[in-house]
Amino acid sequence: MQLLCSVPDFLVKRQSMPVFDVRTPAEFANGHIPGAINLPLFSDQERHEIGLIYAQEGKKPAILKGLDFVGPKMRMLVDQVLAVTNSRVVGVYCWRGGMRSDAVAWLLGFYGFTAWRVEGGYKSIRRTLLAEMMQPRPVRIIGGRTGSGKTQVLHELQGLGEPVIDLEELAHHKGSAFGDIDEPPQPTQEQFDNLLGLSWLSHPQESRLWLEDESHFTGSIQINEHIWKVMRQAPVVYLDVPEELRADNLVDSYGRTDRENLKRSILKIREKLGGADTKLALDLLEKDRYHDLAILLLRRYYDPGYDYGLARRSPETIHRVVVTDRDFRKIALKLKDLTLS
Known part of the structure; x- marks a missing residue:
């Protein structure tokens, strides 16, 4: 099951659940929610390739390319989560709270996790912290x-x-x-x-x-x-x-x-x-x-x-x-x- 919550609620929930940042390693290294674990849906190179296809051919071909990358990783992503936590309640976020976090939350929910996503993703979290x-x-x-x-x-x-x-x-x-x-x-x-x-x-x-x-x-x-x-x-x-x-x-x-x-x-x-x-x-x-x-x-x-x-x-x-x-x-x-x- 996947659920959506506000930034303030997510920042409270993170204190009692593991949080996974599904952005690329480069994005994660530049900044992330303290305590979050990097669970990249795409590598830096894969994200670059998808971006080029999106710019040159459009959204749907880019999605198909993303599925090519993700398909073989689905078991590995679940295994990585199981390796670091016994909790069945987790948090997941990406840059804007869009397709990457939605895909990983669906996968974890399908396995049996309760996966919380945050409205607006990391971008909204950053905006909230700067405003704070x-x-x-x-x-x-x-x-x-x-x-x-x-x-x-x-x-x-x-x-x-x-x-x-x-x-x-x-x-x-x-x-x-x-x-x-x-x-x-x-x-x-x-x-x-x-x-x-x-x-x-x-x-x-x-x-x-x-x-x-x-x-x-x-x-x-x-x-x-x-x-x-x-x-x-x-x-x-x-x-x-x-x-x-x-x-x-x-x-x-x-x-x-x-x-x-x-x-x-x-x-x-x-x-x-x-x-x-x-x-x-x-x-x-x-x-x-x-x-x-x-x-x-x-x-x-x-x-x-x-x-x-x-x-x-x-x-x-x-x-x-x-x-x-x-x-x-x-x-x-x-x-x-x-x-x-």
Whole structure:
């Protein structure tokens, strides 16, 4: 049996059923519903051939060509679904909710599955998620110079039940020249938007939402323009952390990192550091003087950049919290109880 539902209903149902994206591998790689499994009805080449026939000969010859491709795959498609789930209720979508998802939903329904399709397909899901990011939220920003422990505090807030979105986790990047170290490849821009849209949607509109202060770009990923503006106008809790503690935090984060990766990152910022400081940084790295290296990078690279961005915020939106140790849970508890205008 196959059934049709709206995008909001489908996004709720996906939490309790496996979802199959029946588009081509290339379409899936560019962006998909997080958690979906690629079950391509056509390969990239097959879809290309069908498109050419559609353009040159019309719809019906294209459909017949599609049937030529699909016929031998029907058993394999069902087997692939059976291999990944014991559920008999599944979700299926394609680009516009048209023939591809209809065909796979029919096949699975014929076998005995209840197959939910979504009105308008992936295109409508994308439109919904992008629109969701335009919805207002009472946002709070955790700010502070590099090494202040912003990410650790964000995670502690989450553990305390506070709504948070970790943009760096979604982007697979810590947001600096060193941000890609020990991270998996970044998602595509489209996939990042999907992840962010679902995260935005998962929190009630009235709930206070915590995010970490970020640049507009996190690695190669750009934060949605509307959300970026909301972040820039939101109240900021600025963690005022002594330089020594911040250096300790950086050493904890990067001290076990492969030296060649650190060297590569230092060389990426050599124009901003200047020749003398780049040479000194590489020398400190070679001698395993990580704390001194952290101090150098904070003073010559990180702090000037962060201070410049902070100075462009309205002063009345910045609320300083003095931090004297590395007890991130204690800091999170303090932030949780803050009342900000």
